[in-house]
Amino acid sequence: xxxxxxxxxxxxxxxxxxxxxxxxxxxxxxxxxxxxxxxxxxxxxxxxxxxxxxxxxxxxxxxxxxxxxxxxxxxxxxxxxxxxxxxxxxxxxxxxxxxxxxxxxxxxxxxxxxxxxxxxxxxxxxxxxxxxxxxxxx
Amino acid sequence: xxxxxxxxxxxxxxxxxxxxxxxxxxxxxxxxxxxxxxxxxxxxxxxxxxxxxxxxxxxxxxxxxxxxxxxxxxxxxxxxxxxxxxxxxxxxxxxxx
Numbered sequence: 001x002x003x004x005x006x007x008x009x010x011x012x013x014x015x016x017x018x019x020x021x022x023x024x025x026x027x028x029x030x031x032x033x034x035x036x037x038x039x040x041x042x043x044x045x046x047x048x049x050x051x052x053x054x055x056x057x058x059x060x061x062x063x064x065x066x067x068x069x070x071x072x073x074x075x076x077x078x079x080x081x082x083x084x085x086x087x088x089x090x091x092x093x094x095x096x097x098x099x100x101x102x103x104x105x106x107x108x109x110x111x112x113x114x115x116x117x118x119x120x121x122x123x124x125x126x127x128x129x130x131x132x133x134x135x136x137x138x
Numbered sequence: 139x140x141x142x143x144x145x146x147x148x149x150x151x152x153x154x155x156x157x158x159x160x161x162x163x164x165x166x167x168x169x170x171x172x173x174x175x176x177x178x179x180x181x182x183x184x185x186x187x188x189x190x191x192x193x194x195x196x197x198x199x200x201x202x203x204x205x206x207x208x209x210x211x212x213x214x215x216x217x218x219x220x221x222x223x224x225x226x227x228x229x230x231x232x233x234x235x
Binding site: 041 | 224225
C-alpha cells in the first residue's frame with residue numbers, strides 16, 4: 001500500500017483545487033474593482049472609497065482595465081469548470097485516497113460556485129447597474 | 139454726445155448685461171472616475187443643487203460645473219459631494235465660460 005497521498009490522481013485533484021483558488025482570487029478582483037465602490041457609495045461610505053483609491057492606486061488601474069479583469073476571471077472560471085466537470089474524472093480506488101480526493105473535489109466545487117456568484121455580482125455592478133438605473137429612471 | 143460716445147455706452151451696457159446674465163463655470167479636479175455608476179450619481183447630486191445649471195464629467199478626473207446667473211459656488215459643499223461619491227477632491231478653479 002502506498003502511504004504517500006500524492007499519487008497522480010490526488011496531485012491532479014490538488015492542481016484542480018489550486019486552479020479553483022486562483023479563480024476565486026481572480027473573481028474577487030472583479031468584486032473589488034467594480035461592485036465594492038458602488039456598495040460603499042450607496043451606503044454613504046464614499047469617503048472610504050476615496051481613501052481606498054488614494055491608498056491603493058492599483059484599484060484605479062484595475063477599474064480602468066475592467067474588461068480585461070472580467071475576461072481573465074471569466075476564462076479562469078471556464079478552465080476551473082473544465083477541471084471540475086470534465087468527463088472521465090475519477091478518484092483513486094483506495095478508500096483513504098478516494099475520500100481525500102472526494103473531499104478536495106467537494107470543496108473545489110463549493111469555491112467554484114462561490115466564485116461564479118462573485119463574478120456575477122461584479123459583472124452586474126460593472127456593466128448592468130448603470131444601464132438598469134437609467135432605464136428605470138426613463 | 140457724439141455717435142462714438144453713444145456706441146461706447148451701448149457696448150459697455152451690453153457687456154454688463156452679458157456678464158450679469160451668464161453663470162460662472164468651474165473646473166473641479168478629482169482622481170480618475172473609474173466607477174461609472176458613482177460618477178452618474180455625483181452628476182445627479184450636483185444637478186440637484188439649486189445654483190447649478192449644467193454639469194459635464196470627464197472620466198479622467200475633471201468635472202465642469204456651470205452655475206445659474208448671479209450664483210457663486212463654494213468649494214466646501216462641492217468637496218463634500220465629491221467625497222461622498224467616492225472620489226478625491228483635488229482642486230476647484232473658476233474657468234472662462
